Amino acid sequence: MTILLFFLFPPSITAAQPLAEKGRYIAAAADCVACHTAENGRPFTGGRPFPTPFGTLYSTNITPDGETGIGDYSLEQFRATMRHGKGPHGNLYPAMPYTSYYLVRDDDIEALYRYFMQLPPVENRPPKNRLIFPANLRFGLSFWNWLYFDPEKTLAEPAGKSAEWQRGSYLVNALGHCGECHTPRNFAQAMRFDKRFAGNVLEGWDAVDIRPQSLRRQGWNRAQLRQLLTTGSSERGTLFGEMYRVMQHSLRHLSDDDINAMITFLLDDSEALPERPGNSESAAQNYPGGRGDFIAYCAGCHGRAGSGITQAFAPGMDNNAAIRAARPHNAIAVILRGLPAQRLDRERARAGMPSFHRQLDDARIAELVNFMRAAWSSGGAEVTAEEVARIRHSLEEEGYFSPAH
Ligand code: HEC
Numbered sequence: 589m590t591i592l593l594f595f596l597f598p599p600s601i602t603a604a605q606p607l608a609e610k611g612r613y614i615a616a617a618a619d620c621v622a623c624h625t626a627e628n629g630r631p632f633t634g635g636r637p638f639p640t641p642f643g644t645l646y647s648t649n650i651t652p653d654g655e656t657g658i659g660d661y662s663l664e665q666f667r668a669t670m671r672h673g674k675g676p677h678g679n680l681y682p683a684m685p686y687t688s689y690y691l692v693r694d695d696d697i698e699a700l701y702r703y704f705m706q707l708p709p710v711e712n713r714p715p716k717n718r719l720i721f722p723a724n725l726r727f728g729l730s731f732w733n734w735l736y737f738d739p740e741k742t743l744a745e746p747a748g749k750s751a752e753w754q755r756g757s758y759l760v761n762a763l764g765h766c767g768e769c770h771t772p773r774n775f776a777q778a779m780r781f782d783k784r785f786a787g788n789v790l791e792g793w794d795a796v797d798i799r800p801q802s803l804r805r806q807g808w809n810r811a812q813l814r815q816l817l818t819t820g821s822s823e824r825g826t827l828f829g830e831m832y833r834v835m836q837h838s839l840r841h842l843s844d845d846d847i848n849a850m851i852t853f854l855l856d857d858s859e860a861l862p863e864r865p866g867n868s869e870s871a872a873q874n875y876p877g878g879r880g881d882f883i884a885y886c887a888g889c890h891g892r893a894g895s896g897i898t899q900a901f902a903p904g905m906d907n908n909a910a911i912r913a914a915r916p917h918n919a920i921a922v923i924l925r926g927l928p929a930q931r932l933d934r935e936r937a938r939a940g941m942p943s944f945h946r947q948l949d950d951a952r953i954a955e956l957v958n959f960m961r962a963a964w965s966s967g968g969a970e971v972t973a974e975e976v977a978r979i980r981h982s983l984e985e986e987g988y989f990s991p992a993h
Pocket residue numbers: 615618619620621622623624638645646647648649650657658666669675676677679680681682683684685700
């Protein structure tokens with residue numbers, strides 16, 4: 589029926605349409621869909637759970653349904669949610685990343701508004717929040733905002749940086765809200781701006797340090813970063829956990845110019861540091877047990893020399909950013925948890941990796957990681973069995989070894 593009506597009364601081309609079209613792009617760059625969609629739910633209809641130390645919060649329906657969505661929002665009200673975290677029914681919890689979106693420009697906010705308002709309205713009421721007192725009181729958030737949120741603070745635009753760098757900074761800081769995951773938080777869950785992008789563990793993964801100096805230390809160059817951010821795999825390893833979804837829902841839909849701008853900002857216009865090759869012979873001598881376990885459990889997929897099989901199958905370990913990272917968290921967590929198979933499209937699918945939680949104890953995993961780090965990179969600190977035990981324990985507490993994960 590709708591299709592028939594469409595042919596009888598084709599929508600007239602109005603000035604609002606290009607704006608809505610632009611809004612669709614801004615919504616992709618800002619990844620609204622990731623949070624406002626429940627697992628297997630319809631896009632933007634809300635209901636994704638956000639576990640917090642104070643209970644569980646659910647995202648809302650942002651389709652223009654009058655009853656259950658944002659159909660009654662004026663542009664001013666919409667702007668207030670993005671800028672000040674204020675909804676018509678009170679303050680929003682900072683799980684809605686207004687602490688980054690407040691930097692989004694007015695014209696982009698208006699485009700977003702036009703885009704959401706012309707979507708088909710869908711009636712859907714997400715579950716009620718289950719938060720403990722006093723976190724369940726929205727007015728308490730005014731105090732949080734007063735302490736930790738300064739909407740007057742603008743995006744730094746240092747003189748001497750290119751227009752491309754400035755665009756990248758806007759995409760990373762404001763729309764992409766990359767800092768929300770990659771910045772450490774204080775006890776009240778507020779981002780620590782003195783450590784912007786310095787890395788933070790969430791959902792059991794280390795959202796690694798992505799400051800220029802750290803990315804260069806990992807050996808990333810422009811071409812590899814472009815491949816990683818737009819396809820999820822590269823010569824230096826793959827994206828996994830929430831970062832895979834950022835690529836899937838957001839980054840791969842961005843224009844080449846915008847991806848290039850982000851990379852210019854991320855690498856700060858600088859070249860990678862010199863390679864830091866390891867030494868596989870001395871590594872085998874120093875960590876014979878680690879080498880033995882690598883051959884027995886890992887080489888079938890990652891290759892005896894650690895150079896991977898094919899990119900589609902299993903990534904190389906010899907240039908791998910997770911192996912080179914200053915903090916070994918992800919290398920250890922991947923071995924413990926394994927990774928699910930991923931399928932982006934017909935050409936880009938990859939097999940998963942099994943969990944070794946039951947096969948390998950803490951001391952053996954420590955030696956395995958030490959072997960890999962010594963064989964294929966250098967300069968990383970020695971991993972101890974205590975460190976592996978600590979990570980295993982926290983993953984266990986958070987339920988990542990249950991069958992659902
Ligand atoms: C990191 C997760 C996340 C992202 C990304 C996100 N949101 Fe939200 N948003 C939430 C959560 C959670 C809430 C509910 C907060 C609350 O109840 O206090 C929310 C609330 C809202 C509300 C208030 C709705 C209401 O019923 O009052 C609007 C409007 C909104 N988001 C729009 C957007 C738009 C537009 C984008 C993209 C530009 C976006 N959100 C991206 C998590 C997110």
